[in-house]
Amino acid sequence: xxxxxxxxxxxxxxxxxxxxxxxxxxxxxxxxxxxxxxxxxxxxxxxxxxxxxxxxxxxxxxxxxxxxxxxxxxxxxxxxxxxxxxxxxxxxxxxxxxxxxxxxxxxxxxxxxxxxxxxxxxxxxxxxxxxxxxxxxxxxxxxxxxxxxxxxxxxxxxxxxxxxxxxxxxxxxxxxxxxxxxxxxxxxxxxxxxxxxxxxxxxxxxxxxxxxxxxxxxxxxx
Amino acid sequence: xxxxxxxxxxxxxxxxxxxxxxxxxxxxxxxxxxxxxxxxxxxxxxxxxxxxxxxxxxxxxxxxxxxxxxxxxxxxxxxxxxxxxxxxxxxxxxxxxxxxxxxxxxxxxxxxxxxxxxxxxxxx
Numbered sequence: 001x002x003x004x005x006x007x008x009x010x011x012x013x014x015x016x017x018x019x020x021x022x023x024x025x026x027x028x029x030x031x032x033x034x035x036x037x038x039x040x041x042x043x044x045x046x047x048x049x050x051x052x053x054x055x056x057x058x059x060x061x062x063x064x065x066x067x068x069x070x071x072x073x074x075x076x077x078x079x080x081x082x083x084x085x086x087x088x089x090x091x092x093x094x095x096x097x098x099x100x101x102x103x104x105x106x107x108x109x110x111x112x113x114x115x116x117x118x119x120x121x122x123x124x125x126x127x128x129x130x131x132x133x134x135x136x137x138x139x140x141x142x143x144x145x146x147x148x149x150x151x152x153x154x155x156x157x158x159x160x161x162x163x164x165x166x167x168x169x170x171x172x173x174x175x176x177x178x179x180x181x182x183x184x185x186x187x188x189x190x191x192x193x194x195x196x197x198x199x200x201x202x203x204x205x206x207x208x209x210x211x212x213x214x215x216x217x218x219x220x221x222x
Numbered sequence: 223x224x225x226x227x228x229x230x231x232x233x234x235x236x237x238x239x240x241x242x243x244x245x246x247x248x249x250x251x252x253x254x255x256x257x258x259x260x261x262x263x264x265x266x267x268x269x270x271x272x273x274x275x276x277x278x279x280x281x282x283x284x285x286x287x288x289x290x291x292x293x294x295x296x297x298x299x300x301x302x303x304x305x306x307x308x309x310x311x312x313x314x315x316x317x318x319x320x321x322x323x324x325x326x327x328x329x330x331x332x333x334x335x336x337x338x339x340x341x342x343x344x345x346x
Binding site: 001002003004005006007008009010011012013090091092094122123125126148151152155156180181184185187 | 224227228231232234235236239240243245255260261262263309311319321322323327329330331332333334335336337338
Protein backbone atom coordinates (compact mmCIF):
# COMPACT_ATOMS: atom_id res chain seq x y z
CA UNK A 1 0.00 0.00 0.00
CA UNK A 2 1.35 3.40 -0.95
CA UNK A 3 0.47 6.42 1.13
CA UNK A 4 0.95 9.62 -0.84
CA UNK A 5 2.36 12.39 1.35
CA UNK A 6 3.80 15.15 -0.91
CA UNK A 7 5.00 17.28 1.98
CA UNK A 8 8.06 19.49 2.00
CA UNK A 9 10.80 17.97 4.12
CA UNK A 10 11.73 21.41 5.43
CA UNK A 11 8.12 22.13 6.40
CA UNK A 12 8.99 22.27 10.10
CA UNK A 13 11.74 24.83 9.38
CA UNK A 14 9.51 26.85 7.05
CA UNK A 15 6.71 26.98 9.63
CA UNK A 16 9.09 28.47 12.20
CA UNK A 17 10.47 30.87 9.58
CA UNK A 18 6.94 32.10 8.83
CA UNK A 19 6.34 32.59 12.56
CA UNK A 20 9.55 34.62 12.87
CA UNK A 21 8.58 36.74 9.87
CA UNK A 22 5.12 37.42 11.27
CA UNK A 23 6.77 38.50 14.51
CA UNK A 24 9.10 40.84 12.59
CA UNK A 25 6.16 42.33 10.74
CA UNK A 26 4.36 43.07 14.00
CA UNK A 27 7.32 45.07 15.29
CA UNK A 28 8.41 46.51 11.91
CA UNK A 29 11.77 44.75 11.72
CA UNK A 30 13.31 44.38 8.27
CA UNK A 31 15.47 41.23 8.29
CA UNK A 32 18.37 40.48 5.96
CA UNK A 33 19.93 37.01 5.57
CA UNK A 34 23.61 37.66 4.87
CA UNK A 35 25.19 34.80 2.95
CA UNK A 36 28.52 33.91 1.37
CA UNK A 37 31.71 31.87 1.66
CA UNK A 38 33.91 31.99 4.75
CA UNK A 39 36.21 34.95 4.27
CA UNK A 40 34.07 36.67 1.64
CA UNK A 41 33.84 39.71 3.93
CA UNK A 42 30.39 39.47 5.47
CA UNK A 43 31.38 40.78 8.90
CA UNK A 44 33.71 43.43 7.47
CA UNK A 45 30.91 44.68 5.20
CA UNK A 46 28.66 44.99 8.27
CA UNK A 47 31.37 47.04 9.98
CA UNK A 48 31.50 49.36 6.96
CA UNK A 49 27.71 49.54 6.65
CA UNK A 50 27.50 50.75 10.25
CA UNK A 51 28.80 54.17 9.19
CA UNK A 52 25.86 54.59 6.82
CA UNK A 53 23.07 52.79 8.68
CA UNK A 54 23.61 53.72 12.33
CA UNK A 55 22.68 57.33 11.59
CA UNK A 56 19.04 56.61 10.87
CA UNK A 57 18.36 53.04 12.01
CA UNK A 58 18.51 50.86 15.08
CA UNK A 59 20.39 47.80 13.83
CA UNK A 60 20.92 44.41 15.48
CA UNK A 61 22.78 41.31 14.35
CA UNK A 62 22.42 37.55 14.75
CA UNK A 63 25.81 35.97 14.10
CA UNK A 64 26.08 32.35 12.99
CA UNK A 65 29.35 30.41 13.15
CA UNK A 66 30.44 26.89 13.93
CA UNK A 67 32.44 28.10 16.92
CA UNK A 68 33.73 31.17 18.81
CA UNK A 69 32.11 34.55 19.39
CA UNK A 70 34.79 36.45 17.41
CA UNK A 71 32.31 37.96 14.92
CA UNK A 72 29.84 38.94 17.65
CA UNK A 73 32.64 40.70 19.53
CA UNK A 74 33.52 42.69 16.41
CA UNK A 75 29.89 43.70 15.83
CA UNK A 76 29.30 44.65 19.47
CA UNK A 77 32.04 47.26 19.10
CA UNK A 78 29.70 49.03 16.64
CA UNK A 79 27.17 49.45 19.44
CA UNK A 80 24.67 47.11 17.81
CA UNK A 81 22.91 44.50 19.98
CA UNK A 82 24.34 41.16 18.88
CA UNK A 83 23.66 37.54 19.64
CA UNK A 84 26.00 34.74 18.61
CA UNK A 85 24.76 31.31 17.54
CA UNK A 86 27.32 28.51 17.54
CA UNK A 87 26.06 25.65 15.41
CA UNK A 88 28.65 23.17 16.67
CA UNK A 89 29.27 21.23 13.47
CA UNK A 90 26.17 22.54 11.72
CA UNK A 91 26.84 23.96 8.26
CA UNK A 92 23.91 26.41 8.18
CA UNK A 93 21.52 28.28 10.44
CA UNK A 94 18.03 26.84 10.87
CA UNK A 95 14.92 28.81 11.76
CA UNK A 96 14.62 27.26 15.24
CA UNK A 97 18.16 28.43 16.14
CA UNK A 98 17.29 31.96 15.02
CA UNK A 99 14.00 31.97 16.90
CA UNK A 100 15.79 30.97 20.10
CA UNK A 101 18.48 33.62 19.59
CA UNK A 102 15.91 36.36 18.98
CA UNK A 103 14.66 35.93 22.54
CA UNK A 104 17.80 37.74 23.75
CA UNK A 105 17.36 40.77 21.47
CA UNK A 106 15.18 43.82 22.21
CA UNK A 107 12.84 43.27 19.25
CA UNK A 108 10.75 46.37 19.91
CA UNK A 109 13.83 48.54 19.53
CA UNK A 110 15.14 47.20 16.20
CA UNK A 111 14.55 48.59 12.69
CA UNK A 112 16.95 46.41 10.75
CA UNK A 113 18.22 42.94 11.65
CA UNK A 114 21.11 41.22 9.92
CA UNK A 115 21.28 37.45 10.23
CA UNK A 116 24.85 36.60 9.28
CA UNK A 117 24.68 32.98 8.22
CA UNK A 118 27.44 30.38 8.54
CA UNK A 119 30.02 30.89 5.79
CA UNK A 120 28.89 28.38 3.17
CA UNK A 121 27.69 28.59 -0.44
CA UNK A 122 25.68 25.38 -0.33
CA UNK A 123 22.95 24.49 2.15
CA UNK A 124 22.49 27.93 3.68
CA UNK A 125 20.54 28.59 0.44
CA UNK A 126 17.91 26.00 1.35
CA UNK A 127 16.86 27.23 4.78
CA UNK A 128 14.48 30.14 5.27
CA UNK A 129 15.08 32.07 8.48
CA UNK A 130 12.20 34.54 8.36
CA UNK A 131 14.20 37.07 6.34
CA UNK A 132 12.73 39.60 3.93
CA UNK A 133 15.85 39.88 1.81
CA UNK A 134 18.82 37.71 0.91
CA UNK A 135 22.19 39.29 0.25
CA UNK A 136 25.08 37.15 -1.02
CA UNK A 137 28.60 38.49 -0.57
CA UNK A 138 30.92 37.15 -3.26
CA UNK A 139 34.53 38.29 -3.10
CA UNK A 140 36.51 38.62 -6.32
CA UNK A 141 39.32 36.47 -4.90
CA UNK A 142 36.93 33.49 -4.90
CA UNK A 143 36.69 33.54 -8.70
CA UNK A 144 33.93 34.43 -11.16
CA UNK A 145 32.98 30.75 -11.58
CA UNK A 146 31.33 30.53 -8.15
CA UNK A 147 27.95 31.49 -9.63
CA UNK A 148 27.99 28.56 -12.04
CA UNK A 149 29.46 26.15 -9.47
CA UNK A 150 26.98 26.96 -6.68
CA UNK A 151 23.82 27.92 -8.62
CA UNK A 152 21.11 27.54 -5.93
CA UNK A 153 22.75 30.19 -3.76
CA UNK A 154 22.68 32.74 -6.58
CA UNK A 155 19.28 31.63 -7.88
CA UNK A 156 17.60 32.30 -4.54
CA UNK A 157 19.13 35.60 -3.56
CA UNK A 158 17.71 39.10 -4.03
CA UNK A 159 21.11 40.74 -4.36
CA UNK A 160 24.81 40.04 -4.80
CA UNK A 161 27.59 42.26 -3.51
CA UNK A 162 30.84 41.70 -5.37
CA UNK A 163 33.26 42.45 -2.56
CA UNK A 164 37.00 43.21 -2.34
CA UNK A 165 36.86 45.24 -5.55
CA UNK A 166 40.13 46.91 -4.46
CA UNK A 167 41.73 43.55 -5.36
CA UNK A 168 40.08 43.24 -8.79
CA UNK A 169 43.21 44.39 -10.70
CA UNK A 170 45.18 41.55 -9.09
CA UNK A 171 42.74 38.79 -10.10
CA UNK A 172 41.39 37.48 -13.39
CA UNK A 173 37.82 37.84 -12.14
CA UNK A 174 35.54 38.58 -15.10
CA UNK A 175 32.80 40.84 -13.73
CA UNK A 176 30.71 40.73 -16.93
CA UNK A 177 30.77 36.94 -17.01
CA UNK A 178 29.68 36.71 -13.38
CA UNK A 179 26.87 39.21 -13.96
CA UNK A 180 25.74 37.36 -17.08
CA UNK A 181 25.68 33.98 -15.28
CA UNK A 182 23.91 35.42 -12.23
CA UNK A 183 21.19 37.11 -14.35
CA UNK A 184 20.66 33.93 -16.30
CA UNK A 185 19.88 32.09 -13.06
CA UNK A 186 18.10 35.00 -11.49
CA UNK A 187 16.92 37.70 -13.94
CA UNK A 188 15.85 40.16 -11.22
CA UNK A 189 18.98 39.95 -9.09
CA UNK A 190 20.54 43.26 -8.00
CA UNK A 191 24.32 43.27 -8.40
CA UNK A 192 26.49 45.79 -6.58
CA UNK A 193 30.23 46.25 -6.13
CA UNK A 194 31.98 47.20 -2.92
CA UNK A 195 35.24 47.07 -1.08
CA UNK A 196 34.81 46.42 2.60
CA UNK A 197 38.49 47.30 3.01
CA UNK A 198 38.41 50.80 1.50
CA UNK A 199 34.69 51.47 1.95
CA UNK A 200 34.19 52.17 -1.75
CA UNK A 201 30.71 51.24 -2.95
CA UNK A 202 29.42 50.49 0.55
CA UNK A 203 27.14 53.52 0.43
CA UNK A 204 25.37 52.01 -2.60
CA UNK A 205 24.73 48.83 -0.63
CA UNK A 206 23.41 50.87 2.31
CA UNK A 207 21.07 52.83 0.03
CA UNK A 208 19.81 49.61 -1.54
CA UNK A 209 18.99 48.21 1.92
CA UNK A 210 17.26 51.42 2.97
CA UNK A 211 15.22 51.44 -0.24
CA UNK A 212 14.19 47.82 0.23
CA UNK A 213 13.27 48.52 3.85
CA UNK A 214 11.09 51.45 2.79
CA UNK A 215 9.25 49.20 0.30
CA UNK A 216 8.78 46.59 3.02
CA UNK A 217 7.41 49.15 5.48
CA UNK A 218 4.99 50.47 2.86
CA UNK A 219 3.83 46.93 2.02
CA UNK A 220 3.30 45.96 5.66
CA UNK A 221 1.58 49.23 6.54
CA UNK A 222 4.13 50.56 9.02
CA UNK B 223 26.71 17.59 5.49
CA UNK B 224 23.17 18.39 6.52
CA UNK B 225 21.63 15.20 5.18
CA UNK B 226 21.38 13.76 8.70
CA UNK B 227 19.23 16.67 9.84
CA UNK B 228 17.11 16.37 6.69
CA UNK B 229 16.46 12.71 7.52
CA UNK B 230 15.50 13.70 11.04
CA UNK B 231 12.81 15.91 9.49
CA UNK B 232 11.77 13.14 7.08
CA UNK B 233 11.33 10.70 9.99
CA UNK B 234 9.29 13.20 12.02
CA UNK B 235 7.11 14.04 9.02
CA UNK B 236 6.55 10.38 8.10
CA UNK B 237 5.73 9.43 11.69
CA UNK B 238 3.18 12.25 11.98
CA UNK B 239 1.51 11.37 8.65
CA UNK B 240 1.31 7.65 9.49
CA UNK B 241 -0.10 8.43 12.90
CA UNK B 242 -2.78 10.54 11.27
CA UNK B 243 -3.60 7.73 8.84
CA UNK B 244 -3.62 5.17 11.68
CA UNK B 245 -0.88 3.00 10.14
CA UNK B 246 1.72 1.22 12.30
CA UNK B 247 5.19 2.59 11.54
CA UNK B 248 6.84 -0.86 11.83
CA UNK B 249 5.15 -1.87 8.59
CA UNK B 250 6.88 0.76 6.47
CA UNK B 251 8.90 -0.79 3.64
CA UNK B 252 9.91 2.27 1.68
CA UNK B 253 10.15 6.03 1.98
CA UNK B 254 10.11 7.84 -1.35
CA UNK B 255 11.75 11.25 -1.46
CA UNK B 256 12.03 13.86 -4.18
CA UNK B 257 15.41 15.55 -3.94
CA UNK B 258 15.84 18.03 -6.78
CA UNK B 259 19.26 18.54 -8.30
CA UNK B 260 19.14 22.20 -7.20
CA UNK B 261 18.15 21.40 -3.60
CA UNK B 262 21.70 21.40 -2.19
CA UNK B 263 21.27 17.84 -0.95
CA UNK B 264 23.15 14.74 -1.99
CA UNK B 265 21.17 11.53 -2.57
CA UNK B 266 24.36 9.49 -1.95
CA UNK B 267 24.84 11.14 1.43
CA UNK B 268 21.15 10.61 2.24
CA UNK B 269 21.47 6.88 1.48
CA UNK B 270 24.62 6.53 3.63
CA UNK B 271 23.07 8.50 6.47
CA UNK B 272 19.89 6.42 6.27
CA UNK B 273 21.88 3.18 6.68
CA UNK B 274 23.32 4.59 9.88
CA UNK B 275 20.17 5.94 11.46
CA UNK B 276 17.41 3.63 10.15
CA UNK B 277 17.76 1.05 12.99
CA UNK B 278 17.06 3.81 15.52
CA UNK B 279 13.98 5.16 13.76
CA UNK B 280 10.38 3.89 13.84
CA UNK B 281 11.05 2.51 10.30
CA UNK B 282 14.05 0.18 10.69
CA UNK B 283 13.08 -1.97 7.70
CA UNK B 284 12.36 0.86 5.29
CA UNK B 285 14.49 1.53 2.23
CA UNK B 286 14.89 4.95 0.63
CA UNK B 287 13.87 5.63 -2.96
CA UNK B 288 15.05 9.01 -4.16
CA UNK B 289 13.80 10.77 -7.31
CA UNK B 290 16.11 13.52 -8.55
CA UNK B 291 14.35 15.95 -10.87
CA UNK B 292 16.60 18.47 -12.60
CA UNK B 293 15.82 22.12 -13.25
CA UNK B 294 13.81 23.25 -16.28
CA UNK B 295 15.70 25.09 -19.00
CA UNK B 296 13.64 27.47 -21.18
CA UNK B 297 15.36 28.72 -24.29
CA UNK B 298 14.38 32.13 -25.65
CA UNK B 299 16.21 31.38 -28.92
CA UNK B 300 14.72 28.05 -30.04
CA UNK B 301 11.69 28.06 -27.74
CA UNK B 302 12.32 24.65 -26.20
CA UNK B 303 11.56 23.84 -22.60
CA UNK B 304 13.24 20.78 -21.14
CA UNK B 305 14.40 19.22 -17.91
CA UNK B 306 18.18 19.25 -17.72
CA UNK B 307 20.44 16.94 -15.78
CA UNK B 308 22.22 19.69 -13.97
CA UNK B 309 22.32 23.44 -13.90
CA UNK B 310 23.33 24.40 -17.41
CA UNK B 311 24.24 27.76 -18.85
CA UNK B 312 23.59 26.76 -22.48
CA UNK B 313 20.48 25.39 -24.18
CA UNK B 314 21.06 21.65 -24.76
CA UNK B 315 19.19 21.92 -28.10
CA UNK B 316 20.67 25.00 -29.79
CA UNK B 317 23.56 25.94 -27.47
CA UNK B 318 22.19 29.45 -26.96
CA UNK B 319 22.98 31.21 -23.70
CA UNK B 320 19.64 33.06 -23.83
CA UNK B 321 17.99 30.70 -21.39
CA UNK B 322 16.36 30.72 -17.99
CA UNK B 323 16.74 28.01 -15.38
CA UNK B 324 13.88 27.33 -13.01
CA UNK B 325 12.96 24.81 -10.33
CA UNK B 326 14.74 21.57 -9.53
CA UNK B 327 14.84 22.52 -5.87
CA UNK B 328 12.03 20.29 -4.61
CA UNK B 329 12.77 18.61 -1.30
CA UNK B 330 9.80 16.45 -0.50
CA UNK B 331 8.63 13.33 1.27
CA UNK B 332 6.60 12.05 -1.66
CA UNK B 333 5.11 8.79 -0.46
CA UNK B 334 5.38 5.94 2.03
CA UNK B 335 5.02 2.26 1.12
CA UNK B 336 3.63 -0.01 3.83
CA UNK B 337 2.79 -3.69 4.12
CA UNK B 338 -0.96 -4.20 3.96
CA UNK B 339 -2.48 -4.48 7.40
CA UNK B 340 -5.69 -3.77 9.17
CA UNK B 341 -6.13 -0.27 10.41
CA UNK B 342 -5.66 0.20 14.11
CA UNK B 343 -8.96 0.23 16.01
CA UNK B 344 -10.17 3.79 16.27
CA UNK B 345 -9.87 5.11 19.78
CA UNK B 346 -12.00 7.88 21.14
